[in-house]
Amino acid sequence: MNTACDKVRDHLDAYLSRELPEETSREVQHHLDACPQCAAELETRARIRTQLQDAVRATPVPAGFEVRVRRALNQTAPRPRTGLWAVAAAAAVILCVFLVNLLRNQANPEQAILRKASGRLTAVLNVGLRDHLHCAVFRKYSKQPLAASQMAADLGPGFADLLPRIQAKLPGDLRVIQAHHCEAGGRQYTHFIIAGVGRDNGKIVSLILTRREPGESLAGGIDQTGVDRFQVVGFESHDYLAYVISDMDAQQSLQLAASLAPTVREYLAAHAVG
């Protein structure tokens, strides 16, 4: 280990947290590509972080906890009296209901956005959004980048070869950080989570593939819509539905989907992945 390694190691945790300025992040990435010892140290730190997350998130929440908190909240609302008091009490209760809803949405923000989505999003586009929210946005999986070998292993032989092809189609400021199979709402997905490189690039994009179910189709084979802060682009591919979902603007989203679509279609047609 030399001084370059020492310097990089000082930055590794901030690198994992995507807190480094873009230029430093690139320098670290450059060093990691050439230094297996520091790359191994990065993996160790990422592993500790994942294990720490798993351990804390496995802490059981006592039965009836949420009910008790809500009850306590409701009990603090002043009882209606007369005159100004009644008005104040009514205002307080309205605020309370608003807050509890807000907090409930906070506790389950996926559902809050999906509720907003209903009616504005075709059922087929909703299929992809559900998984994006479940898995990428509300971080069931960590945002730290996994090694390509780990992602290939998570994807298994059917999809592992698709990973480098997708990476090759991404613009320079985006890269795949996680790739795996996942389940949301009882449906199976193959999910590539793509993130912006560098501290100031907070983009999160999902490329999601799921087997088309009978009757599901997109008008004209491709569809796009915006809901909440997300852009959802869906396209049909062989017997799959594919989605690019991001917090980028509509034009950028469509561009990204258009550059990924031929690769995805070609791959799925050639491999007829089961």
Added chain:
Amino acid sequence: MHELYRTAVRLLGDGAKAEDVVQETYLQAWKSFARFAPGTNCRAWLFKILVNTIHHHRRNWFNLRRVADSDEILERTAVCTGPVPERIARAEILRALTSLPADYRAAVLLADVDEFSYKEIAGILNVPLGTVMSRLSRGRKLLREQLSELARSYGIGEGA
């Protein structure tokens, strides 16, 4: 609500107190809702109230170790951390986390488990960004040191 509770448990080391604190956090949130500016990060705002509530109770409940003590701990630890075991039992990693001084533990939890940005953590803990960074750096290093001690106790990396 669950992640507030889980963070509170790790900060306080006690489920019953954590439940009280989260309940109080929500009550406090309700009372100060008027001060919540729409568009700001609601999640960070709730965590800030949680941290303030814990801070308020801390003196009554515990004599938590001060950061001054943790500087001594740091001096005692090796400069270079040894290998960390690949598989760590959840209880072991939680024990290592609990062994961190409270201020470092809070920073590590907020950054590495709750995944707040450093800037958000500075707001939640009401300390400068530089303080967040130094607490994180020391806290993460101590955690690695604890885990590598565990590795030594397993006989991993001896003679390396």
